[in-house]
Amino acid sequence: MTQKKLSNKKSQTLTENPTRMELQIEDSVLVRDYISGDEKSLEILINRHNQRITSFIYSKVLDRDVTEDIFQDTFIKVIRTLKKGTYSEEGKFLPWVMRIAHNLIIDHFRKNKRMPKFEGNDDFNIFSVIGDDKLNAEKQIIKNQIDSDLRHLIEELPDDQKEVLLMRIYKDMSFKEISENTGVSINTALGRMRYALINLRKIIDKNNIVLTN
Amino acid sequence: MEKIYTRDQQHCKLTKTSPETIRFLLNFSKSLRVMEYKSFSFESILN
Numbered sequence: 642m643t644q645k646k647l648s649n650k651k652s653q654t655l656t657e658n659p660t661r662m663e664l665q666i667e668d669s670v671l672v673r674d675y676i677s678g679d680e681k682s683l684e685i686l687i688n689r690h691n692q693r694i695t696s697f698i699y700s701k702v703l704d705r706d707v708t709e710d711i712f713q714d715t716f717i718k719v720i721r722t723l724k725k726g727t728y729s730e731e732g733k734f735l736p737w738v739m740r741i742a743h744n745l746i747i748d749h750f751r752k753n754k755r756m757p758k759f760e761g762n763d764d765f766n767i768f769s770v771i772g773d774d775k776l777n778a779e780k781q782i783i784k785n786q787i788d789s790d791l792r793h794l795i796e797e798l799p800d801d802q803k804e805v806l807l808m809r810i811y812k813d814m815s816f817k818e819i820s821e822n823t824g825v826s827i828n829t830a831l832g833r834m835r836y837a838l839i840n841l842r843k844i845i846d847k848n849n850i851v852l853t854n
Numbered sequence: 855m856e857k858i859y860t861r862d863q864q865h866c867k868l869t870k871t872s873p874e875t876i877r878f879l880l881n882f883s884k885s886l887r888v889m890e891y892k893s894f895s896f897e898s899i900l901n
Contacts, residue, residue: 688876694871699869708871725895
C-alpha cells in the first residue's frame with residue numbers, strides 16, 4: 642500500500658474509529674508520515690505510547706511533576722531528531738523513545754545528586770532551621786535609621802574620641818594602626834575608645850534614644 | 855525465593871501524561887521548523 646493511500650485511510654479511519662486505526666497503523670508508518678509533515682501521526686504516536694512511557698518514568702522518579710517534565714523533554718528530543726531527519730527507522734520507535742527517557746532519568750538523578758532537592762513536610766520545615774539572613778525591607782529601613790542616628794550622636798563626641806571611634810568602627814583599623822595614624826600610644830587609643838563608648842551611652846540615656854532593631 | 859515484587863505500590867502505578875503536556879508537544883512540533891543549509895542545521899520556532 643502506498644504512503645498516500647495509507648495516509649488517506651488513516652484520516653478516514655481516525656474520524657470513524659481512532660482506537661481501531663491506532664491498532665492498524667504501525668509505528669514505522671506513523672514516523673514516516675510525521676517526517677513527511679503529517680502532524681496527526683505524532684499525536685497518535687504520543688497517545689499510543691503515553692501510558693507506557695509515563696509509567697516507566699514514574700516508576701523511576703516517583704514524582705508526578707518530574708515525570709511530566711521528563712516525558713515532555715523526551716518528546717521534544719524525539720520531535721527534534723525526527724524533524725532533522727537524523728532518525729534511522731529500524732522498526733524500533735518505542736525502544737528508542739524509552740532509551741531517551743531512560744537517559745533523561747539518569748540526567749535527572751545526576752543533577753539531583755549534585756544539587757539535592759529537599760522538600761519539607763508538615764512535621765518538619767527546613768525554613769525553621771535555616772533562614773535568609775538578609776534583612777527584610779522594614780528591618781533594612783530601621784537599620785538605616787539607626788545608623789544615621791548613630792552618626793549624629795558620634796558627632797557630639799569630643800574630637801579625639803570621635804577620631805578613634807571612626808577609625809576603629811567605620812574604617813576597621815586596629816588599635817596599632819590607630820596609634821600610628823594619630824601619633825598616640827596604643828593605651829591612649831584604647832582609653833579614648835572606651836571613653837567614646839561611655840560618652841555615647843550617656844548621650845543615649847540622657848536623650849532617651851532607643852537604638853534597637 | 856527471591857523477592858521480585860516491590861513493596862511500594864507506586865512503583866507499578868499506571869499513569870498518563872496530562873493532556874496539557876501533550877497539547878504543548880503537538881504545538882511545539884507544529885511550530886518547529888528545521889532548515890538545512892550546507893552542513894548547518896537551523897531550528898526556528900514560529901509562534
